[in-house]
Structures are given as structure tokens and as C-alpha cells.
Amino acid sequence: MNNMEYISGLKTQGTPTAILPLPTDxxxxxxxxxxxxxxxxxxxxxxxxxxxxxxxxxDISVDFRxxxxxxxxxxxxxxxxxxxxxxxxxxxxxxxxxxxxxxxxNHGGQGTFLASxxxxxxxxxxxxxxxxxxxxxxxxxxxxxxxxxxxxxPQHEIRSHNTHGTRVSVKDLFGNMxxxxxxxxxxxxxxxxxxxxxxxxxxxxxxxxxxxxxxVKVIVTDSGNTAKTFSINTGAHxxxxxxxxxxxxxxxKKTLAFDQNTILSILSQSGxxxxxxxxxxxxxxxxxxxxxxKGLISLDPAPSRAAQFISIGIxx
Numbered sequence: 001m002n003n004m005e006y007i008s009g010l011k012t013q014g015t016p017t018a019i020l021p022l023p024t025d026x027x028x029x030x031x032x033x034x035x036x037x038x039x040x041x042x043x044x045x046x047x048x049x050x051x052x053x054x055x056x057x058x059d060i061s062v063d064f065r066x067x068x069x070x071x072x073x074x075x076x077x078x079x080x081x082x083x084x085x086x087x088x089x090x091x092x093x094x095x096x097x098x099x100x101x102x103x104x105x106n107h108g109g110q111g112t113f114l115a116s117x118x119x120x121x122x123x124x125x126x127x128x129x130x131x132x133x134x135x136x137x138x139x140x141x142x143x144x145x146x147x148x149x150x151x152x153x154p155q156h157e158i159r160s161h162n163t164h165g166t167r168v169s170v171k172d173l174f175g176n177m178x179x180x181x182x183x184x185x186x187x188x189x190x191x192x193x194x195x196x197x198x199x200x201x202x203x204x205x206x207x208x209x210x211x212x213x214x215x216v217k218v219i220v221t222d223s224g225n226t227a228k229t230f231s232i233n234t235g236a237h238x239x240x241x242x243x244x245x246x247x248x249x250x251x252x253k254k255t256l257a258f259d260q261n262t263i264l265s266i267l268s269q270s271g272x273x274x275x276x277x278x279x280x281x282x283x284x285x286x287x288x289x290x291x292x293x294k295g296l297i298s299l300d301p302a303p304s305r306a307a308q309f310i311s312i313g314i315x316x
Contacts, residue, residue: 048107065188077129130164207316
């Protein structure tokens with residue numbers, strides 16, 4: 001009897017709500033949260049974009065406490081037409097690096113990264129293409145374009161305004177997710193988690209640089225603590241103390257392939273290995289008709305896995 005009364009009660013509450021599709025902006029955020037899992041993932045993704053753009057100088061500023069970062073490079077830049085409403089910049093499944101059309105191996109090619117980042121943050125992209133004089137800016141907030149500046153005013157120009165390149169700024173990542181915002185506040189208070197993320201970022205940058213076959217200089221700074229910084233110059237052992245941007249461009253015309261000196265230089269500059277430990281490393285290799293493996297192994301035992309890296313092609 002009670003069950004029958006309960007069922008009757010349900011019927012008197014009206015017709016059940018129809019099953020409807022989620023709004024497109026909500027769908028974009030859900031998809032993006034599966035692709036973008038942390039601020040470090042965003043930084044390394046933008047770093048990959050700079051490498052793909054053949055940048056020889058990349059400046060990275062990170063703010064773990066506020067969920068933001070800025071990456072500026074001197075790469076080839078983005079065409080002005082991509083910043084217009086008809087352009088593909090920031091759109092899901094739009095890319096200039098599709099592998100079928102790529103002349104060189106790239107990190108990107110799926111056309112999801114920038115769109116996913118723009119769905120979870122306030123994303124600002126400013127760029128000057130190497131074949132054009134104008135700077136152009138696109139601002140996305142939760143997937144929606146809120147500003148297109150074509151051309152952008154002088155105050156939007158990248159710092160190296162006399163050359164081509166791109167600057168991408170990410171603010172308030174996961175800001176629409178209360179749990180993430182609270183987690184970020186706790187990290188800022190503890191300090192230890194921020195340090196852990198900083199060290200993970202260092203390893204991530206090194207992991208991308210080791211298999212990269214071109215010369216590049218990278219400077220990473222914690223905007224909340226400018227004393228915390230590290231820099232890696234993959235051509236440092238070629239021209240000590242004199243590696244200008246012009247010299248980097250000259251070196252960049254020659255690929256490194258697998259260069260033992262470059263690898264050990266990257267590891268020592270990043271602090272992952274001691275400078276005086278280079279002599280303990282020996283080259284190793286193996287091959288079949290279809291696969292070639294090259295590497296370096298230290299003869300000295302290590303207390304941790306901090307200096308263990310492996311990559312397939314340019315992918316860690």
C-alpha cells in the first residue's frame with residue numbers, strides 16, 4: 001500500500017524533465033578538463049608550440065599560486081588572418097601542424113590544446129608573423145572570444161617587438177571550478193606543493209629539450225618569486241658566453257641529431273646532474289633493421305630517478 005501511495009505521489013509531481021544536451025560551453029569545459037589536468041600541462045603544451053614554431057628563445061613565467069603563466073618566444077608567429085572571426089586560432093580541431101602536411105616532426109597536430117586551454121581560463125594570444133609587420137591579439141574566456149585586435153595597439157606588442165614571435169598568457173586556470181580554486185589556495189599556504197610543481201616543471205622542460213634537435217635558449221621564472229629561476233641553453237657548449245640570438249639562428253640551421261655534449265649540458269644546466277659528473281656518462285646504442293636506439297648511461301649509481309629520461313622521436 002505504501003509503495004502504491006509513493007508511486008501515485010510521483011505522478012502528481014508533473015511530467016519528468018526531458019533529457020536534453022548540455023550547453024556547448026559546458027561540453028567544451030568537460031572535454032577540456034580531461035585534456036588539461038594541471039598548470040604544468042598547459043605550460044609544457046605552450047612550450048611545445050614554441051618549439052614547433054622554430055623559436056630559438058623562449059621566456060616562461062609561471063604563477064602557481066594564481067593559476068597563471070606567460071610564454072613568449074621569437075618563433076615564426078601566427079598569420080594575421082587567423083585572428084579574425086573566420087580564422088581557426090583557438091577553435092577546437094583546428095591546427096596548422098597536421099602530420100600529413102608537416103615537413104618536420106612536430107609536437108602538435110590534433111588541434112585541441114589551445115581550444116581546451118581557452119575553455120578553462122582567460123587566454124590571451126598576441127603574435128607577429130615573420131612575413132608581416134602587425135601584431136594581432138585574440139582574447140578567449142571560457143571558450144568565447146571576447147576581444148579581437150587586428151592589428152593590436154602598441155601596448156600589446158611582444159617585448160621583442162622588433163622581431164616576429166608569439167606571447168600567450170593564461171590566467172585563472174580552472175577558475176570556474178571551486179574545488180580547484182580552493183586547492184590552489186591551500187598550495188599557496190603550504191609552499192611545499194608549489195615547490196614540487198616547480199621541480200616537476202623543470203623535469204618537464206628538460207624532457208622536451210633532450211630529444212629536440214635544434215638549438216634553443218629557455219628561461220623559466222616564478223613570477224611570485226623572481227629569485228626562483230633556471231635557464232637552459234642547448235647551444236651553450238658551442239659558443240660559451242657569446243651565444244647571441246644571431247648565433248642561435250645560425251646554429252639552428254643545423255640539427256643536433258643525438259649529441260652527447262648537448263644532452264649532458266642540458267642535464268647539468270638544469271641542476272639534474274653535477275657538472276663534474278659528466279665524465280661518468282658513456283654512450284650506449286642498439287639497433288635492428290627498423291629501429292635505432294641511442295642513449296647515455298652514467299656509471300655512477302644514483303639515489304633517485306630524477307635523471308632518467310626516455311623519448312620516442314621528439315616525444316618524451
